[in-house]
Amino acid sequence: MxxxxxxxxxxxxxxxxxxxxxxxxxxxxxxxxxxxxxxxxxxxQMTGLVTVAGHARGAWARRAKRSRDLWAEVCAEAGIRIEHEGLAIVARRPEAATALEAYAATDPAPGSAFYKPDDAHALFPQFRGDIAGVFWSPDELRVEPxxxxxxxxxxxxxxxxxxxxxxxxxxxxxxxxxxxxxxxxxxxxxxxxxxxxxxxxxxxxxxxxSLIRAKAQMLRIRYEEGFELPGAVATDLGVPRMPGLEGLDGVDALRSRLEIEQPDHMRHGIVLIAAQSADGTVVVGASRKLDAAPDAIQSQAVDDLILDELAAVFGRRPKTIVSRWIGTYAYSSxxxxxxxxxxxxxxxxxxxxxxxxxxxxxxxxxxxxxxxx
Incomplete structure (x- = not known):
């Protein structure tokens, strides 16, 4: 020594x-x-997305904002490319729109806003079909982990x-x-x-x-050439899991509706996050299975559920699945x-x-x- x-x-x-x-x-x-x-x-193993929106008010929200600023500093000093910035949460149902609009009214970050359907379609033409609105947060950033x-x-x-x-x-x-x-x-x-x-x-x-391991299924996909996301993208499935939205109007009703309309997604803990890389591919996840000793088996049925949610937002499935993998992380309820x-x-x-x-x-x-x- x-x-x-x-x-x-x-x-x-x-x-x-x-x-x-x-x-x-x-x-x-x-x-x-x-x-x-x-x-x-x-x-x-995960998406590399640094989130700010949706964290619980108080200490966690402060941590998220401080960490985001430090991530930006470190990326600049270490020469790390920031793949993109911002997060769009697509409300596919009116209950999600109610919750996200209420969250936007809490002023979670400067520049955050909820856009109703007409404005949302104009600002985010990538999102197809009937949507009830889009919440936009400008603060998120993504790196290639x-x-x-x-x-x-x-x-x-x-x-x-x-x-x-x-x-x-x-x-x-x-x-x-x-x-x-x-x-x-x-x-x-x-x-x-x-x-x-x-x-x-x-x-x-x-x-x-009360710690347990959480197993997440992840994919990297490719749409046609020229496909471009506005930032990271999430959907209704994530809204009930965001601590910062807990107790807001619409959240409980959304959870109940999801249990009826997408029971398999809820049972497998699926929350859609899509984040794009410099080569145009998109990292997509994720499921969540809690297990003291998670296996390494990737379920096609679970992948299909993730891709179904992706298709519901973009109107079609991806052209190519580039790769699939499993991530494991610590979890406590x-x-x-x-x-x-x-x-x-x-x-x-x-x-x-x-x-x-x-x-x-x-x-x-x-x-x-x-x-x-």
Missing amino acids: TEEFDLAVVGAGALGLAHALAAARLGKRVVVFDRDARANGASV KSAIPRIAGWLEETHRVAFRWETAVSGFHEGVVATSRGPVAAKALVVCPGSDFHTLYGDRLASA DRPLVVEAPEANVRVVVAASGAGASAAFAIGEETVADLFG
Whole structure:
């Protein structure tokens, strides 16, 4: 042990990198451990969309806005392409329109607005058929996660002198020493960002956090050449799952109607998110199946349900399915953010809402401020 670090971070996904950045900006010497050769968890498996709209009022809304600003800063400094900005939530039913119009009236962000059918069709000609309106949020941004997360790691290493120990498993932390598969490393404090691994480190503390793994089916599709989205796109299916809309007029009625009209979508936890890449392909998701040990099987029936919702918005199915994959992330129905402090200089942090990347940088600042003052 020739070098001592102020902070050791376990996990090189978005949340781990956010903690590394927050500490490095305070002048701390940071080391990041990951048992894989590169980030390979939820951060790179999902859409790469950083959301602002729809978060619960208060702390989560503030985190989302702060994180979005930090994402923009990091992208500019690290040379990461922002694929597109903004989010359009298409109301296919009047109940969804009622809820989204009420949400727009809460002034969630400057530039947010709800457009009624005539204006919506004029502004968003991509959306076909009968729609009850479109909610537009300008703040969302999307990165290509498989390239963005490694680039952030490289930028942290080069610009902020953050050390990375890849293919290195951490088995414990005691009296300022991190026990790893490649030998001990000295550190004054430890942050564990375990993703969906609730058992390897401090499993006893996480056992009471009501955490479970969520399995999501994802696709990358292609429409005809020239097809272009206005930003990310969502639909009615996501409205009842947005904490920021809870209790607004129309939400309960929409949920009841969806249970009747789209019972299979609801049973498989499907929420449509479509986000476009620079090559014109569109990342589409996602289902949600909760399981302590999710399998790796991709169901064609579930993919078809996702594609059905996509076709309902754009009037047709895609020309090509480029690829399919499964993402796994941490989920809790009652604790969207789990922070445990098993020791004064240790924090275990799990973003358990499926929106970890969206809030990551603000959570990192909060944790580091708590540890170092």
